[in-house]
Every structure is written in structure tokens, then in C-alpha cells.
Amino acid sequence: MDFKGKVALVTGGANGLGRATAARLIEGGAQVVLADIENDAGEAAASELGAKFIRTDTTVPEDNQAAVDLAVSEFGRLDLAFLNAGISTGCGLAEHFDLEKYRRAMGVNIDGVVFGVNAVLPAMRESGGGSIVATASLAGLAPVPFDPIYAANKAAVVALARSMGPILSEEGIQINALCPGYAETRIIKDFRDGLTEGGIPIIPVEDVVDGAVELFASDLNGEAFFVQAGMEPQVFRFRGVPGPR
Numbered sequence: 001m002d003f004k005g006k007v008a009l010v011t012g013g014a015n016g017l018g019r020a021t022a023a024r025l026i027e028g029g030a031q032v033v034l035a036d037i038e039n040d041a042g043e044a045a046a047s048e049l050g051a052k053f054i055r056t057d058t059t060v061p062e063d064n065q066a067a068v069d070l071a072v073s074e075f076g077r078l079d080l081a082f083l084n085a086g087i088s089t090g091c092g093l094a095e096h097f098d099l100e101k102y103r104r105a106m107g108v109n110i111d112g113v114v115f116g117v118n119a120v121l122p123a124m125r126e127s128g129g130g131s132i133v134a135t136a137s138l139a140g141l142a143p144v145p146f147d148p149i150y151a152a153n154k155a156a157v158v159a160l161a162r163s164m165g166p167i168l169s170e171e172g173i174q175i176n177a178l179c180p181g182y183a184e185t186r187i188i189k190d191f192r193d194g195l196t197e198g199g200i201p202i203i204p205v206e207d208v209v210d211g212a213v214e215l216f217a218s219d220l221n222g223e224a225f226f227v228q229a230g231m232e233p234q235v236f237r238f239r240g241v242p243g244p245r
Helices: 016-027 039-049 061-075 099-127 148-169 192-197 205-217
Strands: 007-011 031-036 052-055 080-083 130-135 173-180 224-227
Touching: 007 016, 007 061, 007 099, 016 031, 016 039, 016 080, 016 205, 031 039, 031 061, 039 052, 052 061, 061 099, 080 099, 080 205, 099 130, 099 148, 099 173, 130 148, 130 205, 148 173, 148 224, 173 205, 205 224
Parallel strands: 007 031, 007 080, 031 052, 080 130, 130 173, 173 224
Antiparallel strands: none
16 A cells, blocks of 8 residues: 555554554555664664664653654654554453553553554644554454453543544544454463464454554544454444434
8 A cells, every 4th residue: 555655653563563564554655653662672673674763651641742753853744653552451350450460551552542642643733634543452342251451441442533533534634443353463472372272263463454554544534443364354333322312
């Protein structure tokens, strides 16, 4: 897809889905800033891909703003934002609850998206529009009994995108939630064997990247766009909620 003349910010860009999506955007002609808390991996990825890198803790509003500022100072604008940084929770509820892990997951998976949106919007307005893709998950669309906190995190990302889409469309800005199933990334490393033993297919990262770049190239807004094994990436159709009248 053609992204010539576009400038993109990718959080969680040092590895996995973020790095692979950054590579695809660069192949399409975009200039990219990688933002990640992993400094060495981020520097290496940026060097290999021909991108700029900035160490970024997405749970810190100032770090998100610094990443946007770098994109604008280096390339003069910001058109695309892939708010992709995310982690597994590592805790459950009741006797398995861990407050520190809970706060960390909430910070990365929800705050990181909210702070990212707040940081990129002024720059996109200056550029005359833009497109935001936030990585959610199928866990944001369906129950996940073994990790309800992660599901709650990702459902919040879906709700944010769905709620902001109609508002931002008036300014020529799109926001959509990308909802992949179990993809070949580090986030499944602790239970990957269980998935394969249970016959659950693991989605190649490139298939999820296809969904991300399709969103960037589309005119969709406020949608949850899922990627599942054996299916074409597509918009998830919510059932209508009963109205007050």
C-alpha cells in the first residue's frame, strides 16, 4: 500500500507486531518513529529499518508527547499512529490478584492508548487529518475467563475507539481498534503450548500486520476490526443496544 509522504509513530515498535507494522509502513514509503521502553532493541530495530527511535514509557504522558515531538521535528508532520504497546497482566482476581501487576497492565494497555491519543491529536490536526490504530484484541470482544483483567483492558480500548470515531471524523481523523486473536508474539509465550495442545491456531504476525495497514489505508472510523485465523480481516458487527425510547 502507498504511504508515500506519510509520517507514522509506532509504539511498542521494538519487537513483534509493532516492528513488523513499522517495516510494512516503511516499505510503503512512510517515515517512521519507533517508540518503545526497550532501548537496545528499539535502537537496533530503527537502525535496521531506517526509522528514528525514542525510548518511551507509554504510561507517562510526557514520554508520549516527546515521541510525537520527535516525529514533527524530524519529519515536519504526523499522519499515522499505531498505538500498539501492550503487555499481559500476569495476575487474576481474588486470591490471584497482584496490585502491582494490575497497575502496570492498566498503565500500558489503557493509559498508554489514552495518553497516546492525547499526544497525537494536535499534531494530526496540524497535518490536516490522520489515522490512529490502537491495538486491542479479540479479548476485547469476547470473554477470557483465564485473564479477565486483560479482557477488561482491551474492551476499554475498543470502547474508546468506537466512542471517539464519530467525534474525530469531523476533523478528518480516524481511530479504529485492531482486534487480533492469538498471534505469534511474546504476549502468548506463557501459554503458547496450551494453545497448540488445545488445537487453537496461532496467527502469523504478518497476517495481523495486513489488518493494521488495511485500517490505515481505509476510510473506516470508530470500528473494531478483527483478525482471526482462517478468516479475512473484517469489521466486527455489534448487535444494536436497546435505546431509551
